[in-house]
Amino acid sequence: MAQILKVAMPKGRIYEKAAELFRQAGLPIPPDGEASRKLVIPLPEAGMEFILAKPVDVPTYVEYGVADIGIVGKDVLLEEDRDVYELLDLGIARCRMSIIGLPNWQPGIQQRVATKYPNVASKYFREQGQQVEVVKLNGSIELAPLIGLADRIVDMVETGQTLRDNGLIEMKSIFEITSRLVANRVSYRMKNEEIQQLCDRLQAVIGEPNLR
Amino acid sequence: MKMSKPKGFEKPSGVRDYLPRAVTKLRKIENDVLHCMSRWGYQQMMTPTLEYYDTVGVASSTSDQKLYKLLNNRGQALVLRSEMTAPVARVVASLLKDEPLPLRLSYHANVFRAIEEEAGREAEFFQTGVELVGDDSPEADAEVVALAISSLQAAGVKSFKIAMGHVGFLNGLFQEALPQLPEAQEELKSHLLGRDYVSFRETLRRLDLTEAQKNELDGLLRLRGGKEICGQALELSDHPLARHSIDHLCKVWEVLVSYGVSQHVLIDLTMIGDFSYYTGMTFEGYAAELGFPVCSGGRYDNLLQQFGRPIPSTGFSLKTNRILDGVAGSSEEEELPILIQYDATRRKEGLEEATRLRSEGHAVVTRLAAGPEELETVKRLDTDTIEADGMRYGEIYTFVSFVSEHG
Numbered sequence: 001m002a003q004i005l006k007v008a009m010p011k012g013r014i015y016e017k018a019a020e021l022f023r024q025a026g027l028p029i030p031p032d033g034e035a036s037r038k039l040v041i042p043l044p045e046a047g048m049e050f051i052l053a054k055p056v057d058v059p060t061y062v063e064y065g066v067a068d069i070g071i072v073g074k075d076v077l078l079e080e081d082r083d084v085y086e087l088l089d090l091g092i093a094r095c096r097m098s099i100i101g102l103p104n105w106q107p108g109i110q111q112r113v114a115t116k117y118p119n120v121a122s123k124y125f126r127e128q129g130q131q132v133e134v135v136k137l138n139g140s141i142e143l144a145p146l147i148g149l150a151d152r153i154v155d156m157v158e159t160g161q162t163l164r165d166n167g168l169i170e171m172k173s174i175f176e177i178t179s180r181l182v183a184n185r186v187s188y189r190m191k192n193e194e195i196q197q198l199c200d201r202l203q204a205v206i207g208e209p210n211l212r
Numbered sequence: 213m214k215m216s217k218p219k220g221f222e223k224p225s226g227v228r229d230y231l232p233r234a235v236t237k238l239r240k241i242e243n244d245v246l247h248c249m250s251r252w253g254y255q256q257m258m259t260p261t262l263e264y265y266d267t268v269g270v271a272s273s274t275s276d277q278k279l280y281k282l283l284n285n286r287g288q289a290l291v292l293r294s295e296m297t298a299p300v301a302r303v304v305a306s307l308l309k310d311e312p313l314p315l316r317l318s319y320h321a322n323v324f325r326a327i328e329e330e331a332g333r334e335a336e337f338f339q340t341g342v343e344l345v346g347d348d349s350p351e352a353d354a355e356v357v358a359l360a361i362s363s364l365q366a367a368g369v370k371s372f373k374i375a376m377g378h379v380g381f382l383n384g385l386f387q388e389a390l391p392q393l394p395e396a397q398e399e400l401k402s403h404l405l406g407r408d409y410v411s412f413r414e415t416l417r418r419l420d421l422t423e424a425q426k427n428e429l430d431g432l433l434r435l436r437g438g439k440e441i442c443g444q445a446l447e448l449s450d451h452p453l454a455r456h457s458i459d460h461l462c463k464v465w466e467v468l469v470s471y472g473v474s475q476h477v478l479i480d481l482t483m484i485g486d487f488s489y490y491t492g493m494t495f496e497g498y499a500a501e502l503g504f505p506v507c508s509g510g511r512y513d514n515l516l517q518q519f520g521r522p523i524p525s526t527g528f529s530l531k532t533n534r535i536l537d538g539v540a541g542s543s544e545e546e547e548l549p550i551l552i553q554y555d556a557t558r559r560k561e562g563l564e565e566a567t568r569l570r571s572e573g574h575a576v577v578t579r580l581a582a583g584p585e586e587l588e589t590v591k592r593l594d595t596d597t598i599e600a601d602g603m604r605y606g607e608i609y610t611f612v613s614f615v616s617e618h619g
Contacts, residue, residue: 065503085407186498189373
């Protein structure tokens with residue numbers, strides 16, 4: 001008998017895109033899932049149970065095994081550094097992690113970078129051999145260079161509209177971001193068949209892995 | 213983070229206290245597992261908590277930054293042991309160097325890891341394990357896998373799986389596909405070790421390989437299952453090391469079939485363990501109740517030579533306290549103690565009775581009741597339980613010379 005897969009789904013931006021991908025893969029996911037305000041949604045016809053989580057918490061749920069698999073952006077995976085299987089690049093919610101600043105930016109003596117991703121930012125600048133002070137903020141990162149808290153920011157850029165509206169420019173893209181399918185280390189073995197089957201169905205929708 | 217002086221009851225992060233109920237369960241798991249190991253002919257040994265950094269510290273599979281390092285009063289660098297395989301190897305190469313092989317050794321010990329907070333990672337935890345030293349046969353590898361299964365069962369883990377792979381297969385496969393590119397080989401292996409299949413495929417995409425080769429290497433990610441996987445793996449590579457490794461794994465599987473435990477085992481050729489350490493078969497155990505692996509092991513034929521005795525070796529360890537956290541275990545009811553209360557006159561009688569009952573194997577606590585007012589107020593809850601002033605006893609005997617309504 002097939003076991004129920006517990007899926008940690010990110011609330012917000014990615015949810016609907018991920019649900020649509022599941023539907024294309026032939027899984028009966030009702031249209032109003034996220035709107036119902038329920039945190040746990042049983043989906044017996046799909047052999048699943050959705051756990052609606054804050055995106056940044058998805059890798060945590062999966063690492064601890066309270067969710068077997070999860071969908072989460074590469075940005076969160078790099079920032080959180082959790083021990084999970086990264087099985088598939090789902091190709092949805094595509095955007096990039098970038099360094100952003102004012103158009104007339106000049107390196108000062110003590111450079112400060114504001115970001116929601118302190119680990120990602122610190123690692124990047126360290127590897128570039130640059131000495132910067134990283135300031136963690138929880139939102140409205142664009143504000144930081146405007147009011148002089150930091151001279152640059154590291155943040156996710158999708159269309160770049162918010163940046164332009166605030167007179168900021170994208171100075172450099174650090175890496176591309178898409179959503180990933182991740183799995184718990186134990187679930188990946190104990191529910192191997194269910195997870196592999198789901199992978200195959202999703203793979204069929206997003207296209208064969210292009211190895212060229 | 214602001215550091216302040218710890219409060220009196222605080223302890224460093226990553227370590228824990230075990231209260232009586234937890235200890236009872238932990239000891240039971242530990243004893244059952246060690247007993248199981250001894251029935252397979254493994255003899256228990258102990259090593260010190262402290263080792264030299266330059267010997268055991270460097271030889272251990274734990275990465276340098278995860279070792280607890282300290283200096284002794286001579287300024288020598290020491291480590292708190294981070295696992296037991298390297299200390300056992302040190303003993304095998306020194307104190308036990310004249311013992312005939314193979315050696316079958318078991319251990320139960322607390323081990324220490326720095327900067328591993330959260331998610332089942334603790335600074336101090338317990339490992340129960342074995343080392344089978346001096347035997348490089350598939351029979352020996354199968355023995356430790358079968359014993360790992362037996363140990364998990366002894367620990368009370370009901371539903372579990374063992375995933376088994378072979379480092380040599382991947383080494384051979386990558387050497388064949390990317391003969392001049394050791395860096396690319398390492399990169400692919402590190403992606404597998406990091407369980408990052410997306411980056412593995414991305415790296416493949418970048419490499420200068422034929423599409424057929426890329427598809428073959430990508431197919432590696434699907435090589436999971438029973439013995440049929442060995443057949444599929446043989447089609448992937450002509451490299452002698454890869455073929456030899458698969459051949460070895462097939463033989464291990466055959467032995468596991470004879471042990472009658474192959475239904476618990478799954479072959480997963482992407483499972484490589486720490487490849488700087490393991491040299492052959494590697495495996496990990498997973499329990500349905502737990503989010504983290506509960507055991508890991510494999511063959512490490514290069515470790516002993518670091519201590520000057522180059523002999524092959526294989527083994528595994530169970531993460532005993534993870535099992536404690538997740539497994540209900542066999543719920544053996546703890547026997548409640550018997551309370552004996554006595555007054556000064558009949559003390560000898562009371563204490564003699566306590567000695568007699570203890571010699572029969574009962575748990576007995578005693579207390580002096582100087583007068584009638586000091587006798588416990590007794591309430592019988594059921595046939596096996598009596599409550600007295602909030603404590604529970606199996607039975608209460610009273611040895612007093614004064615008259616009391618309790619009798």
